[in-house]
Amino acid sequence: MQWQRLLSRKRLGSSQKPSEITARTDFQRDFDRVVFSSAFRRMQDKTQIFPLTKIDYVRTRLTHSLESSSVGRSLGTLVGEQIIARHRLVASEASDFGDICAAACLAHDIGNPPFGHSGEDAIRLWAETSAYGSQRVGVLRDSQREDFLNFEGNAQGFRVLTRLQNRDNPGGLQLTAATLAAFTKYPRESCIGSGRFDGVSAKKPGFTAEDREHFEMVAQSVGLIRRDPMLGIWYRHPLAFLVEAADDICYRVIDIEDGYRVGHLSFESALDLYLSVLNQPDKLKQRLNGIIGDKEKIEFLRAKVINQTIIECKACFLDNEADILAGRFDQPLMSHIPHQQEMNQLIEVAREKLYCAREVVEIETAGFQVISELLERFVRVLDDVAVRGERASPRSLMMIRLIPEQFIGLGRRPVADDYARLLKLTDFVAGMTDSYAVSLYKKVTGISLPGG
Template identity: 50%
Template sequence: MMQWNKLLTRQRLGKPRPEKPEDARTSFQRDYDRLVFSSPFRRLKDKTQVFSLAKNDYIRTRLIHSLEVSCVGRSLGTIVGYEIKERHRLDEFTASDFGDIVAAACLAHDIGNPPFGHAGEDAIRSGFKSWHETVKEQLIDHEKVDLEFFEGNAQGFRILTRLEMQARTGGMQLTCPTLATFTKYPRELLISEEILNNYKGKSAKKYGFFQAEKNLFATVADTVGLIRRSPEVAWWSRHPLAFLVEAADDISYHIVDLEDGYRMGYISFKKAKKLLNEIAKSPNLEKNAHTKEEQIKFLRAVAINNLVQEVATIFLDHEQELLAGTFDSDLISLTSYAETLNCIQSKTRKKVFNHPEVVGIQVAGYEVIGHLFAEFVNANLYSTEKGKLLKLILPKEYCLGDNESSYGKILKITDYISGMTDSYATTLFQELKGISLR
């Protein structure tokens, strides 16, 4: 069984001993503040949530989405924290510690996403899969699959623990509870199909760290006392609070994507109102909001609150299974609103994600990121005249010497590309293509 005292340790990654409590800010509040002031977090303001480069100022960016998820996560964490503190007599901690850990992890949950969302991830994966076999032969299997199946979650862990504040062991040196809660998929990628096929849990769906950061995650897992699922591979159970991060994200994008779809004109007011009110259950809607926009905003707020309350109850009902590592389902699928949420997801996929305008931008993003990835990897791996010119554009921290491994060189380019904003990637692509000149 995992123990809350260890799961909530104030130990920071890269520090020799746990941090002493402070009167002004707790360790977990400091995590939150470090994230807010970090460059990768600020760049989320110009990264795709659903609508890339949207001209409608109301529509959410990845930055706004992360802030909203963080608000939902703080509520979830604080609610369960009050009860767990009483159940286990956790005198050292407060309910707000739970909320602050979840809020910080939620704030960072998309920090590793490349430009243009999932289209950017797919472009990096495809770019490497089509790469020269001579390069692939220089990589061991674990390194090869990291690049063939590039994952934004693993890139996020790399940013938090290595790329930001590179001179320090542990990077941003966030607390181990925040890093463990951030990691929804606490496993490496290369695990045999036989093992994975015998395990149906949600946390095995993706992977959460590259080979380059495997030892860093192992330190995090050991520090907070995660249960190891296999002695043969790097694979652990989730930190229980990671389920609240997942739920906060699920609640936010289900409800908010529907609202944004309405604001963009892809989903009718009648349909959006009906679906939201199946969760909000507000009989006196017109008394609280007069215009259509106000009604949708009101229903969105009430729906999120109802989901938060029920998810917190479900978490507490399954606390012992969570601590034992035997619970591994997404919490919202167990709510009484699961069927409605599935309907919302189906509607937004059909009317929003598959809308020609949205798909067109995704295709363009795929081309932009794929081209940039190929060009800069070429420049880092091969000494050509064009490559020499591209290296003059490439920031120095991404240019590696000849003695660096091919894995390291390619990983540095994924750092560069995935850290770009949508606008920067588009502008750079146009310049390299000769479409526009400075």
Template identity: 45%
Template sequence: MMQWRNLLSAQRLGHRGAEPVTPARNPFQKDWDRVVFCSAFRRLQDKTQVHSLPESDYVRNRLTHSLEVSSVGRSLGAQVGEVVVAREGAALGEAWGGISAAEFGHIVAAACLGHDIGNPPFGHFGEATVQHWFRDGEGARYLEDLGAAEAGDLCNFEGNAQGFRVLTRLQNWRDAGGLRLTCATLATFMKYPFGSSAADPARRKFGYFQAEAGQFREIVGAVGLAELRPGVYARHPLTHLVEAADDICYSVVDIEDGYKLGRITFEEAEARLKALLPMLPPRYSEIADQPWRIAYLRAKAIGALIDQAVMVFLEREQDILAGRFRGDLLQHTAAAPHLAEIAAFSRSRIFETRERFQTEVMGGEILITLLSAFAAAHFALEQQGSEAGLAPRHRALLRLMPLRPDAAAPRYHWLLSVTDFVSGMTDSYALKQFQRLRGLQ
């Protein structure tokens, strides 16, 4: 059984001891600040959420989505924390000092803020393109000499694992790597607490690359995640709230965005948002403007789903702490059938458009070209042993990398550096690099 006094560890990754938890500015608030000010987070402003390069600047991107998820996550965490602190306040105070309901909210908010930080350009299509390039494309030839776990990391390239790598290694690399977030926040961030070799073959989701296995073990030890079977751990309980915040936001705001883009009617959007409410608020009839009506219903629907998710969490807390809870919180709410209908409706009416498919074709060409070019240059360096004698194009490509490549670097590590570079690009920057490689700019 996992214990809250361990799960709320304020110890920072790579540090000994923990910062004091004070009301003015606690370590988990600092985690939120560190993510906000890092360059990988800023780049989310130009990364596809659902609609690539949308015709309306109202529609969400990865940055605005992450901020909204963080806001919802803070509410979820604080409501859960209020109950837990009322019950275990003395024990938590003895372990970490001034733990209050707000600290639960800060942990969840910080983890939510980074939940998409590892996603490549062009959304989940970009992630699938990287996977296919390694499995069945040109990248497959580079995996022949790798171990099974290392090859699995690349064949099943995962935005969640890349996000963990960004937070724990790639940002602020001069300071021994990573943002040095608290173990509580990093464990809450990790939706899949296992490596690629332990992933479900059907889903292939996992939480860390082999290169970050040491950081993962350190976090597990600090917060006391329960080991369910060798190499597979139970989620941090607050991770369920991160997932709920993400699900709430994209389910509800997809309807609002679809209406704003003109892909669904006011009546279609209104009916689906109303279905998420236990009752229609009396003030709704006072709003005449249709866009404001949808915005009002969106806000009320989010509030209703927050309350339902918190109720399920508290009802199933013991199962969650024991690692027995299955599924996600929203699946166990009264709103579950309505959310399932919204998901199916959104896929058919909002997402599957000709414009989206055209953008995906373009994004696939861009990513394949970039991966092939930079991997070929690194492979040539590996074979040559130095830059001397390399083709001029390969030398130029290597000098575009953020860090000077090392000819002695193991193949697994230079392949990761290539995926780091390409997946870290924004949609626009990836397009620009593609055009320059093709001599079009």
């Protein structure tokens, strides 16, 4: 892969030439388009760790994405300075690398369904085991079937950016190929054969069968290396490693801070975890003596850990740059940094103390019921109206009005294709906020009635 091509400013779905205005670059425009999208705003009511929390301080998907974007910009800019010097790149700025990473990081969770990763599990479980939905998914084949059995928020995010937002535009938000490629941590379709391909880039699906053509355009624009002549699978865009690292840094480090703030981790535990990652911990302890509050001490160390991990990830990327460009390096940067074990300990503690906290488990368990019930009820409605039209049951003709037209079809007539109809339904449910999903569930099940 070649850097000049990897930094392609060509926009998906647009024939316009890249902007010549340097005061606001194409990659900065990508960032702004994501910020002003409705899907981005909805992340303020989507789970990071603690669902439907009443504590203002705790992060949501929105604040996590903003923080990841900040880390991604720093990491990308630091790497960009060295890459430009190494390869004598003409007309490239270090800020371009940073802006691509910032925009991709900003959008990295934009396709996540309600209730965090348990929402993804709920959709997969519904597709595999539900009374009606499993039959509907069962008639599909290959990647169309696996899109539901192996539902993935990353693939849904690619749909949001390229199809669902600004849906009247070819290419959706019409982001640059560089940003879309850096966003796609898993550049593969959902059905590639179990165990055929190794490496982190083959771990999960990154786009649906319907969106494969869109990703092929992106891959062609930036010059990704294809891993199979027939299947839709490529090696990652190099900057996707930085996007992944920024996300990893943020959720590992910041989840510990959130855990401390809500009382699931003691001050001493959080302090020890952070100090274990840092160089010269004794010197830092002396600095802490000048900080009065425990909260402020944790915030100080959190910033120090993020900064040090950025430096270590930058060095890892630059050390492996040649292998990354050739597709020979396909592992998370975090698995090769000097403090890998200490950073792994942060996530292990979070799994033990935070992700299994009672209030988290209770709501995520309820989330399985909410998402499954919404999918099961609405797929029956859509199929009934698709097959019988105006002769569908009165219940179906009424309930379909609860679904926005863009998730049904033109004129509110469900699309004829079974796969496309089911995909539109998962678009609808995956785009819901936590609160809206709960509210709609209560209404369709009769638990809560307007005015009741």
